[in-house]
Amino acid sequence: MDYRKMYEEWLTNPCFDEATKAELKSIADDENEIKERFYMELEFGTAGLRGVIGAGLNRMNTYTVRKATQGLANYINKVGGAEKGVAIAYDSRRMSPEFSMEAALCLAANGIKAYRFESLRPTPELSYAVRKLGCIAGINITASHNPPEYNGYKVYWEDGAQITPPHDSGITAEVRAVTDFATLKTMSLEDAKAAGLFVEIGAEIDDAYIAELKKQVKRPEAIAAMAKELKIVYTPLHGTGNIPARRVLKELGFENVYVVPEQELPDGEFPTVSYPNPEAEEAFTLGLKLAKEIDADLVLATDPDADRLGVYVKDKAGEYHVLTGNMSGCLLAEYEISQYKELYGLPEDGALIKTIVTSNLADAIADYYKIRKIEVLTGFKYIGQQILGFEQSGKGTYLFGFEESYGCLIGTHARDKDAIVATMALCEAAAYYKTKDMTLWDAMLEMYDRYGYYKDDVKAISLKGIEGLAKIQSMMENLRTSEPASIGDYKVLEIRDYKKDTAKNMATGEVTSTGLPSSNVMYYDLSDNAWLCVRPSGTEPKIKLYYGVKGSSMEDAAAKSAALGEAANAMLG
Numbered sequence: 001m002d003y004r005k006m007y008e009e010w011l012t013n014p015c016f017d018e019a020t021k022a023e024l025k026s027i028a029d030d031e032n033e034i035k036e037r038f039y040m041e042l043e044f045g046t047a048g049l050r051g052v053i054g055a056g057l058n059r060m061n062t063y064t065v066r067k068a069t070q071g072l073a074n075y076i077n078k079v080g081g082a083e084k085g086v087a088i089a090y091d092s093r094r095m096s097p098e099f100s101m102e103a104a105l106c107l108a109a110n111g112i113k114a115y116r117f118e119s120l121r122p123t124p125e126l127s128y129a130v131r132k133l134g135c136i137a138g139i140n141i142t143a144s145h146n147p148p149e150y151n152g153y154k155v156y157w158e159d160g161a162q163i164t165p166p167h168d169s170g171i172t173a174e175v176r177a178v179t180d181f182a183t184l185k186t187m188s189l190e191d192a193k194a195a196g197l198f199v200e201i202g203a204e205i206d207d208a209y210i211a212e213l214k215k216q217v218k219r220p221e222a223i224a225a226m227a228k229e230l231k232i233v234y235t236p237l238h239g240t241g242n243i244p245a246r247r248v249l250k251e252l253g254f255e256n257v258y259v260v261p262e263q264e265l266p267d268g269e270f271p272t273v274s275y276p277n278p279e280a281e282e283a284f285t286l287g288l289k290l291a292k293e294i295d296a297d298l299v300l301a302t303d304p305d306a307d308r309l310g311v312y313v314k315d316k317a318g319e320y321h322v323l324t325g326n327m328s329g330c331l332l333a334e335y336e337i338s339q340y341k342e343l344y345g346l347p348e349d350g351a352l353i354k355t356i357v358t359s360n361l362a363d364a365i366a367d368y369y370k371i372r373k374i375e376v377l378t379g380f381k382y383i384g385q386q387i388l389g390f391e392q393s394g395k396g397t398y399l400f401g402f403e404e405s406y407g408c409l410i411g412t413h414a415r416d417k418d419a420i421v422a423t424m425a426l427c428e429a430a431a432y433y434k435t436k437d438m439t440l441w442d443a444m445l446e447m448y449d450r451y452g453y454y455k456d457d458v459k460a461i462s463l464k465g466i467e468g469l470a471k472i473q474s475m476m477e478n479l480r481t482s483e484p485a486s487i488g489d490y491k492v493l494e495i496r497d498y499k500k501d502t503a504k505n506m507a508t509g510e511v512t513s514t515g516l517p518s519s520n521v522m523y524y525d526l527s528d529n530a531w532l533c534v535r536p537s538g539t540e541p542k543i544k545l546y547y548g549v550k551g552s553s554m555e556d557a558a559a560k561s562a563a564l565g566e567a568a569n570a571m572l573g
Contacts (some may be wrong), residue, residue, distance in 0.1 A: 003038035006057055010038075015062065015182040023055040039466060041517070042067055044175040047162045047381065052060035052141055053095055060095070062102050065141075066184045068153055069103045071175030073135065073185075074112035075167075078174070081136030085113035087201070089126035091240050092266035093151050095241075096120070102186070103153070108197035109185035118202040120266060122240045122306030122419035124409075127160040128209050129201065131415075134158075142305040146279035161384025164572050165517065170321055189268040190479065206244070212413035213248050213421045218339040219432045220252075227253040229494045231296040235260035235287045237276040239304030244420045245324050252447040258294055262284045263456055270304075277288045278303050278310025279325070287319030288312060288320060296429055298440060302424055305382075307417035308406035311426065321441050326359035326456045326548075329402035331444055332422065333362060335429040336400050337369050338412055346371060346399075351390075353401035353530035355385045356498075356516075356523060357533045357546040361447075361454035362402070368451070371399060377498065378535065379505035382405055404456060404546065449555070450518035454537045456555035457546035457565055461572070464541045472536050472543045473573050478532060479522045488567030489560075490526035497522055530560070532568050545569065 010016050011024055027033045036117045037056030042049055042064050049068055051060045076082055086107050088248055090100035097120075104114035115133055123140055130138040138156035155163050155171060162461050163171060178184070187563070192198035216224070232249070236242040242264055247255050263286060270276045273283055278301040288301045291312070299312040299320065311323040323331065333352060340346060350371040354362045366373035376382035382478075383401040390396035402408035407417030410425050426440070447488050448454075463471050480499075484492055485506070496503045496514050497519040504511045521535040527548035536543050545568045551557025 001038070001039060001397070002472070006038040007034050008050065010055065010057075013181070019572040020055045020061070020063075020248065020397070027174075033380070036465065040063055042106040042352040042406060044071070044172050047379070049153045049169075050146070050150065050152040052149050053151050060099070060153070062098070063181050063184070064254065065099045065102050065153060066106050066186065067178050067181065068175050069106040069139070070110070070184045071448055072139070072155060072171055073107055073112055073179070074169045075174040076112055076136055079136075079170075082110075082112045084136035085115055086118040087113055087129040087133055087135045088140075089127060089129070089138070090117070090119045092120050092268050092306065093141075093143060094148065094268040095151055096141045096268070099153065100139070101189070103139050104198055105186045105189065105192055106184065108192035109187040109449065111197070113197050113199060114197050115177070115201045118200050119207075120240045122244060122418075122420055124135055124204065124307055124414040124416055124420060125156075125209050125244065127156060127414040127416040127418075128212065130156050130158065131160045132205060132208060139363065140305070144305050144307070145275060145279075145303045147275040147276070148268055156416075159384065159388045159415055161388065163312070164381050164385045175545050182458050187323060209413070210244065210251065210275070210409065213424055214252065215251065216411040216421060216425065217428055218336065218343060219428060220433050221561055222432040223252055223254070223428055223478055225394035226561055227257055227436045229296075230254065230430055230434065231294055231456065232427060233258050233260065233287050233291045233294070233299040235283075235301045235303055236262040236306070237263055237273065237278065237283060237304060238265065238270050239276065239302065239306060240300035241306035242266075242267070244306070245423045245535050248420060248424050249427060252428075256391070258290060258296065260290055262286050276304050278308055279516045281322075283310060284322075284391055291320065298426065300426065302419040302423065303340045303406075304418045309419040309422040309426070313444070315439055317443040321444075323444070325402075325404045325406035325458065326361065326454075327444060328402070328406065328422075328426070329408050330359060330361045330365060330447065331440065332410070332429065333400045333402065334366055334447055335432070335443070336425065337365065337371070340399060341369060341431075345395040349395055350399045351386070351395045353386050353397055355379070355403040356521070357458075358367060358402065358404045358551065359454055359456045361451055361456075361547055362455070364451040372396075377516050378403065380409070380417045381415075382408065387412050387415060397463065414500075453551040453557040455550060455551065455552055455554075456530075456546070457561050458547075459565060459569065460537070460542045461545075462542050468541050473539075475543055476520060476522065476534070476536065479571065484524075484571070487524060487526060487532055487571065488564050490528060490530045490564065492524055494525040495522070495525060496525070530563065532565060534542065534568075534572075543572070545572075
């Protein structure tokens with residue numbers, strides 16, 4: 001792509017507004033910036049768009065959002081789904097309301113009814129709304145936990161999950177086929193309303209969504225007994241979780257919920273953190289300060305679109321411990337599955353679903369309860385796809401699903417990660433264990449005693465720009481051409497290349513299929529319950545190393561994990 005030619009096109013084409021042109025004129029003397037904005041189109045990936053906000057082909061703006069929506073509309077019309085409509089939600093980020101309105105009006109201009117939330121809502125509620133309203137698709141304007149200069153555009157299909165084959169490739173093809181910005185359709189809000197093609201949604205979906213969450217409570221008697229004794233600190237990190245999380249906890253009877261005041265209100269600048277990620281230690285600085293002041297039992301943080309939950313729990317000595325996504329996911333899996341078993345008995349076709357980069361502790365839990373463990377590619381949409389398969393086949397009962405990146409789903413009301421239901425369930429679990437004179441940390445230690453001391457980590461290496469993208473691709477290709485017999489102190493048992501769909505047994509040389517869709521991922525199954533996985537991030541300019549070990553104690557596991565992390569890092573060169 002001739003980036004200079006595209007730059008001049010945006011400066012002269014009458015379909016682009018004057019504000020856009022003024023922004024582009026301001027970078028006229030910055031050749032590198034022009035190149036970054038126009039050397040490629042902002043890629044419509046497996047879920048949609050994500051990028052820096054600004055004018056240009058490789059940026060999030062009115063025109064790239066409208067182009068994506070035009071492609072989606074073309075696909076919806078092609079498959080005959082226009083009469084079902086599309087649900088649209090957005091978060092607290094810069095331009096989120098504007099981008100969501102652009103999407104709605106483009107859909108309307110294509111004869112597709114848009115159901116747009118009246119104000120910001122969590123990602124899982126959008127997932128729920130798609131199915132509740134019987135829509136063909138959903139759009140969510142969010143960049144999750146990215147820094148404030150980013151925004152994104154996620155597409156959901158009628159099952160409530162982010163798009164998977166064949167719809168992902170079909171929609172992507174339609175988006176790419178739109179080459180002339182002058183052909184993008186839109187209409188006025190007044191005309192869209194008059195035509196019955198724009199509907200505002202809000203409280204009725206909120207009420208139904210919260211009611212679905214409350215159906216997932218397993219031990220109401222434990223909440224009744226302990227809710228008034230538990231102290232909970234919660235922060236929405238300037239995002240969408242504030243109202244629904246507080247509402248569901250209040251309605252269940254949790255009275256001592258303390259919201260971090262500095263992070264309570266929506267703010268797309270995220271002024272109290274460098275980026276609003278519940279995986280980051282800094283996200284909890286203010287929450288932990290408040291927790292120590294009031295002697296809270298647990299500290300919870302949802303990311304801006306409230307699909308992921310970060311957690312700190314207090315032990316009996318008063319010390320706070322961070323739970324990684326693997327730890328909190330396994331803690332909730334253990335609680336939900338054990339209570340399901342005690343209350344109803346486990347179904348023969350019960351399943352726990354995890355991603356390939358999620359802790360092997362989940363495997364141990366599934367083995368203990370004699371339920372099926374299903375492994376899927378990274379991305380919660382693949383867990384949603386499994387739930388859909390259960391429904392369509394009539395075989396399989398979903399018990400729990402999670403991924404290492406702080407996301408899980410309890411129940412099947414949504415088909416994406418749901419930090420609101422996770423917040424509710426973790427508080428319920430805290431109440432239940434409190435009836436047994438246990439903290440959540442005690443419950444975690446009890447799991448380690450039963451299953452072994454699993455420790456899982458992730459390292460992310462950021463490589464920005466054109467050069468960074470090329471370097472990431474080079475790293476992955478280098479891994480594909482080498483077959484190490486060992487990594488650190490561990491013997492390599494199997495190498496799985498999900499891009500080539502090969503799983504090679506290193507002892508026998510036998511090569512079989514991975515059984516999963518193609519993905520740019522390398523996985524190393526290692527001796528002694530250890531593993532390593534390398535993949536480029538799907539949402540950020542990073543290459544990620546995921547790895548896990550099993551130790552004889554927490555200290556032993558920590559030492560083994562550190563050593564494996566160093567060995568994994570050395571593999572990338």
